[in-house]
Structure formats: structure tokens, C-alpha cells
Amino acid sequence: MPARLDKCATLHYWLGPEWCPFPEWAHCFIRLGWSLQLNAVDQQRAVIAVCVPHRGFVASFAALGAVLSEPLPEPTPEDVKRHFTLLLNLPDPLQSPTALTYLHTGRKIHGSFAGTVTRGATQFVKVCVQAKTPYKSGGLTHFVKEADAINLQIEPGIQPALGRHATGSALVPHSEFVNHFYGQDELHLLHVAARCRVGIIGRINALREETTQIRCAVPAKHAMTEGVLNDILRIRKFISDTDIPRVAIYGTRRDTGPSTDDRNATRLVIFDGADSYTKWGHYFPSANMLVVLDRTEAMFQEGLSQVNTRYYQRSGECQWLAATRIPARLDSTGFLELCR
Amino acid sequence: MIDLRTVDHLFELGAGGATRHASIKHGLFRDFSISINRLLNTLGDGAEEELWKRLLAPIKRYRFSLAGAPVPFNSEFLSIATLIEAARGRFSFYERAHLAAAKQLEIVLDLGVALQTCSDNPMRDFIAEQFPKGVTDGAVLLKDSRLIMQAQWCLRQHPATCMWPIVTAGQLKKETCYAHLLILGAARWFPEYVITAPRAPDTCVVRYSWIRDTMPNRRVFDHGPNPGDSNAKSVAIPYDPVEMLDAQDVVPQIDWAAIKQRALTNVEASFDDVPAKIAVIEGDFAVLLEDDEFATILTLELDTDEPTERVRRIPVHRIVPGMFIILRTTGGGDYILPIADKILGKTATYVRSCQREWKAQLRRAVAQSSLLEVSVRLLDAGSIRANEMNVRNWMSPRNIRTDDPKDFAAIMKVIGLERSTDEYWNAMAAIRQAHQRAGQQIRRVLLRQLQAVDLAILERDGRLEISLPDVDAGTLTAFRVIDLAPADQLVSSTKLNHPFPLGDTDAPHAPR
Numbered sequence: 001m002p003a004r005l006d007k008c009a010t011l012h013y014w015l016g017p018e019w020c021p022f023p024e025w026a027h028c029f030i031r032l033g034w035s036l037q038l039n040a041v042d043q044q045r046a047v048i049a050v051c052v053p054h055r056g057f058v059a060s061f062a063a064l065g066a067v068l069s070e071p072l073p074e075p076t077p078e079d080v081k082r083h084f085t086l087l088l089n090l091p092d093p094l095q096s097p098t099a100l101t102y103l104h105t106g107r108k109i110h111g112s113f114a115g116t117v118t119r120g121a122t123q124f125v126k127v128c129v130q131a132k133t134p135y136k137s138g139g140l141t142h143f144v145k146e147a148d149a150i151n152l153q154i155e156p157g158i159q160p161a162l163g164r165h166a167t168g169s170a171l172v173p174h175s176e177f178v179n180h181f182y183g184q185d186e187l188h189l190l191h192v193a194a195r196c197r198v199g200i201i202g203r204i205n206a207l208r209e210e211t212t213q214i215r216c217a218v219p220a221k222h223a224m225t226e227g228v229l230n231d232i233l234r235i236r237k238f239i240s241d242t243d244i245p246r247v248a249i250y251g252t253r254r255d256t257g258p259s260t261d262d263r264n265a266t267r268l269v270i271f272d273g274a275d276s277y278t279k280w281g282h283y284f285p286s287a288n289m290l291v292v293l294d295r296t297e298a299m300f301q302e303g304l305s306q307v308n309t310r311y312y313q314r315s316g317e318c319q320w321l322a323a324t325r326i327p328a329r330l331d332s333t334g335f336l337e338l339c340r
Numbered sequence: 341m342i343d344l345r346t347v348d349h350l351f352e353l354g355a356g357g358a359t360r361h362a363s364i365k366h367g368l369f370r371d372f373s374i375s376i377n378r379l380l381n382t383l384g385d386g387a388e389e390e391l392w393k394r395l396l397a398p399i400k401r402y403r404f405s406l407a408g409a410p411v412p413f414n415s416e417f418l419s420i421a422t423l424i425e426a427a428r429g430r431f432s433f434y435e436r437a438h439l440a441a442a443k444q445l446e447i448v449l450d451l452g453v454a455l456q457t458c459s460d461n462p463m464r465d466f467i468a469e470q471f472p473k474g475v476t477d478g479a480v481l482l483k484d485s486r487l488i489m490q491a492q493w494c495l496r497q498h499p500a501t502c503m504w505p506i507v508t509a510g511q512l513k514k515e516t517c518y519a520h521l522l523i524l525g526a527a528r529w530f531p532e533y534v535i536t537a538p539r540a541p542d543t544c545v546v547r548y549s550w551i552r553d554t555m556p557n558r559r560v561f562d563h564g565p566n567p568g569d570s571n572a573k574s575v576a577i578p579y580d581p582v583e584m585l586d587a588q589d590v591v592p593q594i595d596w597a598a599i600k601q602r603a604l605t606n607v608e609a610s611f612d613d614v615p616a617k618i619a620v621i622e623g624d625f626a627v628l629l630e631d632d633e634f635a636t637i638l639t640l641e642l643d644t645d646e647p648t649e650r651v652r653r654i655p656v657h658r659i660v661p662g663m664f665i666i667l668r669t670t671g672g673g674d675y676i677l678p679i680a681d682k683i684l685g686k687t688a689t690y691v692r693s694c695q696r697e698w699k700a701q702l703r704r705a706v707a708q709s710s711l712l713e714v715s716v717r718l719l720d721a722g723s724i725r726a727n728e729m730n731v732r733n734w735m736s737p738r739n740i741r742t743d744d745p746k747d748f749a750a751i752m753k754v755i756g757l758e759r760s761t762d763e764y765w766n767a768m769a770a771i772r773q774a775h776q777r778a779g780q781q782i783r784r785v786l787l788r789q790l791q792a793v794d795l796a797i798l799e800r801d802g803r804l805e806i807s808l809p810d811v812d813a814g815t816l817t818a819f820r821v822i823d824l825a826p827a828d829q830l831v832s833s834t835k836l837n838h839p840f841p842l843g844d845t846d847a848p849h850a851p852r
Binding site: 307 | 342344345346348353355513515533536538559643646649660662663
């Protein structure tokens with residue numbers, strides 16, 4: 001995994017007629033995101049706050065580090081068995097339907113749990129992927145056995161909605177840009193083992209531009225391999241339905257907070273600005289936090305004051321913060337606090 | 341779209357060297373400035389007396405304006421000649437009030453007269469000396485936005501300074517960078533980001549030698565890997581060992597008591613008074629904003645992610661200095677009312693008369709007894725939310741109807757209009773719907789108008805008139821909020837949202 005972090009050192013961005021290496025502060029935030037996602041302390045969470053002269057790209061870079069830090073382990077037979085048992089024990093579909101996604105022959109198919117069945121000595125999970133019609137047609141159902149169970153994922157918080165067609169959508173192949181960071185053996189796992197564990201609360205349009213329109217590249221054998229940050233980040237609102245999201249994004253101004261499932265699944269939340277932090281800073285019960293405070297923001301002093309107050313209520317010191325080498329000119333603080 | 345190179349440049353500037361300081365010496369202006377403080381020291385608490393306050397406020401404001409703008413001392417725009425003349429005419433009053441202070445006042449007035457005849461413009465001369473060939477990529481930061489036009493005109497008169505644009509602090513939040521930025525007056529007059537998130541590699545604070553200033557510390561966290569000195573958050577600038585004035589003392593403070601007095605003139609307490617907060621807004625105006633938990637106001641946000649979010653209605657209690665609020669400046673304070681009436685069409689007269697009728701009856705009932713007694717009678721009549729505060733809200737012309745039909749039915753019963761309950765309820769529903777549609781219409785037109793407006797001008801001047809040709813809403817003006825009064829007071833709801841001019845005694849310059 002650290003190899004992926006090392007590979008970030010080769011990141012470039014397009015500047016006029018040539019490619020330009022990422023600035024040092026960008027690598028600092030990539031390292032910070034990486035460390036925040038990896039360093040978990042039992043029953044405590046880390047809160048890091050950094051003051052910047054402009055908040056542009058900071059959240060994107062930190063999210064990049066966090067996403068790249070996530071291990072993509074090949075599921076062990078025990079993992080597969082545990083997952084299959086979980087599927088077998090899903091609630092009765094007639095009483096409480098469960099939405100599932102099934103990766104099958106290079107496509108992602110939305111389906112609904114339709115119970116279990118045993119044929120001979122083999123148990124199967126039934127996944128209905130097509131709506132039934134009044135003419136007794138439709139209702140295509142896949143029988144998924146344990147060995148294939150890892151391709152079947154539960155979609156929490158979503159009501160299953162079956163369509164007339166059961167073909168699903170083709171999985172987006174990973175670009176060469178993504179291949180630079182992940183080994184060939186990991187690419188398939190990006191579809192099955194990747195999880196959405198990073199959240200950003202901020203300015204959605206600005207983040208969209210930063211992650212989908214700024215041309216980035218890494219050196220390849222003969223030329224630069226081009227891509228955008230979102231090829232790796234896979235931010236939920238900025239990808240197609242077929243992609244597996246790895247970063248969730250929420251607008252600062254939204255009136256309702258992220259869902260309980262999202263809040264519990266998030267391991268790192270990045271507050272892109274003091275306005276996000278002052279509004280949603282207490283919303284995540286256990287996720288590590290990166291608070292980006294833009295000195296020019298109207299809410300800067302309020303955000304700062306809240307960080308300083310939380311510092312005095314801390315439960316411990318953030319020992320690893322120095323290792324992220326945040327430049328001294330960017331004032332920063334870090335501490336641990338008890339999870340709620 | 342912001343690009344990575346621009347942000348990288350801003351980070352580079354943030355890491356750049358220390359801000360420069362330049363001290364300007366001018367004997368006459370220094371003597372005048374110091375003499376004012378000597379007079380204040382002589383007066384002590386007496387300086388708060390109306391007699392002295394009325395005289396000293398414009399003089400202090402004159403000093404502040406000159407200390408932070410490249411305008412000549414004899415600028416007609418800033419002239420205090422009439423004031424000096426009037427003070428001389430009433431000198432015996434001052435002598436009777438405080439003999440020692442009057443002697444000191446004489447010195448102030450003499451120096452003031454001398455200054456009024458002096459055409460020196462030391463700030464502009466400084467810029468011209470520093471950059472004799474002129475620059476095309478510099479900017480001058482001004483505290484007092486009232487002086488932008490005058491300062492710009494003065495700079496244009498000199499070949500070395502004619503290319504320098506004037507900017508205000510709000511403009512430095514953007515990504516625009518300059519090669520040289522001259523901060524006029526004192527660093528403490530401006531938001532800290534002007535220094536801590538610089539927008540120029542060469543930033544220089546230009547102040548008069550008699551002003552004692554400090555620089556904000558870039559370390560803001562109480563603790564961290566690079567902790568700041570939590571006891572000293574700012575860095576003092578070396579200064580000449582002569583009589584000095586603190587930068588903050590030069591900034592005229594807002595006289596909330598005087599503004600309150602002006603805002604509440606000829607108003608007697610009544611039952612439909614509402615809690616209000618005084619906001620001092622750009623252009624020497626103040627406004628009373630309803631400070632109820634549910635009161636909202638239309639705001640204009642310049643730094644927004646989504647252009648359609650630029651115009652938003654937000655709770656008044658969330659308004660902070662620096663925000664822009666939108667007020668109706670021609671045709672009364674409520675811009676929703678005329679449009680809503682237009683939407684209501686022919687029924688407007690009838691439904692409005694219904695609204696006036698039940699509110700008048702309710703007010704009468706309260707006047708004959710008390711808010712508490714009416715609340716109790718409403719509860720007895722089946723109301724579920726009647727209490728003194730809610731009854732006060734229901735009486736207000738700004739409130740359309742109760743949220744719950746049971747409360748409305750109880751009111752109608754108590755005021756003797758029980759038979760017309762359904763009729764009145766439906767009329768109020770029509771008004772509410774019309775108000776909502778009017779609000780949406782205004783927002784839509786405002787957003788459309790804003791597309792054609794240079795918002796940089798609003799950021800610089802702090803005020804912008806927006807006419808809405810398609811709707812009959814009069815002229816709306818976006819004002820920057822300078823400061824908010826620390827305490828609320830009860831005012832008549834008819835006084836809300838009407839900007840009123842400040843007098844000479846109330847200077848709209850909050851301490852950052």
C-alpha cells in the first residue's frame with residue numbers, strides 16, 4: 001500500500017503547454033488523508049485542523065490520500081463464507097425486501113433478495129433481477145452459490161426497484177491512470193472490495209470541477225498517462241450508477257445530514273471549509289476528521305473557535321501528526337477525542 | 341473554474357516573507373491627531389456627554405478618514421470647516437462645561453483650521469515616491485469605502501499613482517493577486533486574512549508615524565505541532581518613541597445608543613412591538629431587523645458554490661458582519677406585499693381587509709385586557725399554542741395566520757367572528773400562497789438581474805441597487821452589514837427593514 005502513496009509523487013497537472021508536478025503542499029494533504037484513514041485508535045477519533053490561504057483542492061487531495069490508503073484485500077475463504085452466511089440470513093423478502101447488486105459477466109445488475117434454495121448439498125441465494133409482468137413473464141432470478149457470493153453486495157438503505165430488463169450496466173473499465181496506482185490483481189477488487197468510507201462536506205460544484213475537470217497525469221513508458229482525480233476518488237455524485245463510489249459528498253447547505261448508514265460507514269470526514277465544520281462538525285459519531293479552515297471565510301473565526309474548544313476537551317494527543325510533515329506556514333492542530 | 345496553478349500561487353504567497361511597514365511623518369496632522377486625544381483625556385468620562393460627543397464624533401471621523409486614505413487634508417469631501425466655525429461660535433458653552441477641556445479644544449480647532457488649508461496628501465506622495473514609474477499590477481487597500489471615489493480620483497491626478505486601483509478587504513477574498521498591495525492606515529483596521537492570507541508578494545502597511553499598530557499572528561490554534569504564543573496573538577510593530585495613538589482608538593466606534601435613540605424616536609410601546617436588532621449597514625445607514633427565532637431576511641452571497649444559491653433567505657440570527665442583506669429602498673420595507681397583492685388580483689382588497697379585521701379585533705381584545713388574559717381565553721376556546729409570545733406574533737401585520745386551524749378558530753371565537761372562521765381561514769391561505777409565490781418570483785428575477793451585474797463592484801463598494809423591472813417591487817438594494825448591535829429592543833413592526841441614515845455622530849466602522 002505505501003507503494004501507492006509513493007506513486008503519488010509522480011502526479012502532474014496540466015499547465016499550459018506542459019505537465020507540471022504537483023506542488024509540495026498537495027503531497028502534504030495526500031499524506032494527511034492517507035494517515036487519517038489508516039490511523040485508527042480504539043474508541044477514539046483523530047481531529048486534524050489546518051488553516052489555509054485558500055481551500056481549493058485541499059479536500060480533493062486529502063480524499064485522494066485516504067482512498068489510496070484503503071487496503072483491497074483478496075477475500076479469504078472465511079470472509080466469503082461469512083458474507084454468504086450474511087446473505088442467507090437476510091430478512092424474509094416478502095416482509096422486508098433487500099436491495100442487492102450483482103456483478104455478473106462484467107455488468108452490474110440491480111436486484112432484490114428473493115430467498116434461498118438448496119439443490120442437492122449446495123445452498124444458493126436467489127437474486128431476482130427483473131420485474132414480473134402480468135403475462136407471467138419476466139422475474140429473471142439468479143442463483144448465486146457461495147463461491148460467487150463476493151460478487152453480491154447488499155445496498156443498505158435502498159428500496160429494491162426492478163426494471164423490465166435484466167441486463168444491468170457494463171462496468172466501467174479502469175483507465176491506465178488508475179492502473180498506475182493499483183496492480184492488475186487489485187483492479188477486480190476495486191469492484192467488489194472497495195467501500196465508500198470517505199466523506200466530504202463542502203462546495204459540490206467546486207469539488208466537481210477540481211476532481212473531474214483538472215487534467216492530471218502520471219509518467220508512463222513513452223508518454224504521460226492522463227486522467228482526473230475522480231478516476232480514483234469515484235465520488236458518489238460524480239460517477240455513473242455502475243461505478244462503485246469510494247467517496248461520498250454532501251453539500252454544506254443541505255438541510256438534512258447524511259444517512260445513518262453513511263455516517264456509520266464513514267471512517268474519515270473532510271470538512272471543506274469552516275462553514276461545513278460549524279454546521280456538521282458534530283454529526284459524525286466516530287469518523288476521523290480533517291477540518292480545512294480557509295482564512296478568508298466569513299465563518300473562519302467561528303470554526304477556529306470550535307476547534308480550539310474541542311482541543312480542550314480532547315482525550316489524547318495525535319502522535320503521528322508530525323510525520324505528515326504539514327508545512328509550518330500552514331498552521332495546524334491535531335488531537336484525539338472519544339467517539340460518541 | 342479555479343486552477344491548481346492559481347491555488348499553488350496563493351499557497352506560495354501565504355508562505356511568503358513578512359509584511360513590510362512604512363511610516364509616514366506629517367507634523368501638523370500628528371499634532372492635530374494627538375491633540376484630539378489630549379482633549380479626550382482631559383474630558384475623561386465627560387467625553388460621553390452629548391455636548392462633547394456631537395462635536396468630537398465628526399472630528400474623530402475626519403482624523404480617521406485622513407489617516408487611511410490618499411486624499412489631501414483640504415479635501416472638500418471631508419471638510420469640517422463648518423463644524424469648526426460652529427464650535428467657535430459656541431465656545432462659551434464649552435468653556436462653561438469644562439474650562440480645561442475648552443482650552444484643549446481651542447488647540448484642536450486651531451490645528452483643524454490649519455489642516456483644512458493644507459493641500460498635502462502624504463499617502464499619495466508616499467506611493468509616488470516608492471513607485472515613481474508607476475505600476476500596473478498594484479492595488480491600494482482602503483478601509484473606508486465611502487472614500488473610494490475620492491481616493492481613486494486623487495490617485496489618478498498623479499502620473500505615478502494613476503494606475504493604482506482601490507480595493508476593499510472583501511475583494512481580497514478572491515483569487516485575484518497583485519504584485520504590490522498597499523494597506524493604508526493600520527493592519528488592525530482590516531480582517532486578519534489581509535495579512536495572513538496575502539494576495540501579493542509585496543504587502544506593505546502604510547501608516548502615519550503616530551499610529552501604534554500590531555500585526556496578526558499567523559498561528560491561530562492554541563496548540564499543535566507549530567503552536568503559536570497563545571498569550572500574544574499579534575506581533576507589535578516597532579514604532580517611534582513619541583506620543584502614539586493605538587490604531588484601534590483612531591477608528592470611530594459605533595454609537596449604538598445614539599442610533600437606538602434615532603431608530604426609536606416617537607415610538608411608544610405597544611402590544612405588537614417585536615424584538616429587533618439594529619444593523620449598521622454600508623453607506624452610513626442602519627436598519628432594524630426582526631430578531632424573532634423564525635424571522636428571516638433575504639441575503640446575497642457572493643462566495644457561493646452554486647449561482648442559484650446566491651440569493652437566499654436565512655434566519656436573522658445567523659446574520660454576521662460582512663454578509664449582504666437585501667432591503668427595499670423605494671416603496672417601503674416590504675417588497676413581498678405589492679407583488680403578492682398583484683398575484684391575488686381582484687381578491688386582494690377583500691382578503692387584505694379580512695386580515696386587517698381579525699388582527700385589529702385581536703389587538704383590541706389585548707388592549708382591553710392583557711396578552712396573558714387573551715392567551716388564557718384562547719386556550720379556553722380550544723387553542724393549542726396560545727401564549728403571550730404567540731399572541732403577539734398573531735397580532736403582527738407581518739404574520740399572516742396561525743399555523744394550526746385550532747388556534748385560528750379559537751381566535752375567531754374570542755373576537756366574535758366565529759361564524760366566519762372558514763371564510764377567513766381560506767382568505768389567509770390565499771394570502772400565504774400569494775406571498776410564497778411572490779417570494780419565489782422576486783428570487784427568480786433577482787437571480788436573473790444579478791447575472792448582468794458586476795459583483796466585484798458590490799464587493800468593493802458594499803452596496804448595490806438592483807431594480808426589478810419585471811415585478812412591482814420598487815428598488816432593492818444589497819447592503820453589506822458592518823456591525824450588529826449587541827442587544828435587542830422592542831420596536832414597532834412598521835419600523836422593520838427600513839434603512840435609515842446615520843447622523844454625524846454614528847460612524848459605521850466596527851473594529852474589524
